[in-house]
Amino acid sequence: MGEVESSRLLKKGAEASIYVKHWHGRKVVVKARLPKKYRPAILDAKIRRYRTIHEPQLMHEAKKAGVPTPTIFLVDIENSVITMEYIEGKQLKRILDQISEKEREEFCFRIGMLIGKMHQQGVIHGDLTTSNMILEDNNKIFLVDFGLGEKSNEFEARGVDLHLMKRALQSTHYHYAEKCFRTVIKGYSRVLNVEDAKRVIEKTREIERRGRYIDERKQK
């Protein structure tokens, strides 16, 4: 842990602190899930351990499906610390508002395809936001932060994943959220077979209808 403290804090997130440091001649990201004082120690340890074990596995699975994710170098379960590749680039959240509509549509389509590939591989991201997508300098989109993910082939889990993507667009990129999400769906449907894609999208609607105070529920 001493090494972690000596490195530069990149982001103090809710779930983990992200540090950047040099490690065996490479620039790496060190993701440390520090104890949370607000929850009971047993619960806290359980959550941190679970996520530290699962995140690298999911990232590896996603990579197998052709979804760019940082390469994992080291997993320290005892201290809940993961060391991984540093991706040179920018969060999609920061650039989505600054590019042309055409470029934005292209990114959304590609995001949809990535989510489709990942779901096909049985990987659920669990926190699809534009903060968790990094546009690498050579124009590749990387997905990061699989801490809330799971392995599942269920349509329910896929539906929630897409619902979260939509929610993230609505809260952060509200001016063109609907259009962006439609394009994400187009990319998604391109990858999954049409039947499956339809079922997931229908599931997403169903999940939204379950939510509180949704107008669509009136019709039921």
Add this chain to the structure above:
Amino acid sequence: MKRPADALCLGVESTADDFGIGVVTFNGQIIANSSSAYIPEEGGIHPREAARHHGAMADKVLNEALTNAEIRARDLDLIAFSQGPGLGPCLRTGATVARALSSYLNVPLIGVNHSVAHIEIGKLEKKAVDPVILYVSGGNTIVSAFDAGRYRVFGETLDIALGNCLDVFARAAGLKHKQGMPLGAKLERFAAKGKQLLSLPYVVKGMDISLSGLLTAATTLLKKGVYRLEDLCYSLQEHAFSMVTEVTERALAHTEKKEILLTGGVAANKRLQFMIKSITDEHEAKFNVVSRELAADNGAMIAWAGVLGYRCGLVTPIEKSFVKLRWRLEKVDVPWVK
């Protein structure tokens, strides 16, 4: 009786089990806040029975509010009412009272969003400016923050509300709701004496949470009859509160705001307050929690939200004063927030 120098707004609240009437001055002083709670003999809120209670108590609560405020009805300048979201029969009863007052006194009427009112009363009381808001009650569990004209919803429950989860469990455990002592407060007392943390589901999806599985699991353990009620209440609270705290911290990190406001009925829970305060300490943010009197549904918050809207030129003509049962927070323009 002497009339306060400032203009006055009366607010009618009746979204669920509480019927409340509050009076505030246009500069934000609360001069009356009366209410009466409908308490079912058993089970949860029956909308029609609750509405019947509201209708029967309206006169008494109104008179009490006017007496406490030391004003006469004709001193009022504006009538605000909770237009939604909520239970239809309850909302309609409150709206009827508000319309009657407005036309009898010949003063403007304004319908306000109940969720917005919970947020605005907290901001008024704690002088919060631009917080991440955790709004937790019997019907709502929402993490939001202001951006470009509206309170944007970053996360919420995918199924049942936090207060609902705690209430249903408390009823299953045989706890009873009494006037001035909500079920949640009873559960909190038991939880405070809990020692053993039982394993229960912990479901966080992005900034959303799911509580129905947690409720089912806790109820299943309760029915086994082998665990202390104190430990069950403690375990349920710890899991549910840790989940909402985690998503609130996530929203704080995501929006990079420097304040949190905890509001709604469940905000009165000391353990939840402690947890949310803990994350504000860690992120060097300011912690605000609404006082117990203003945490629960009340008329003063409706009156204050009415004043804010009215000052921006908003009014609700009678023909547009129909209630909106599913009026979501992010659909409401809040032109008074900059």
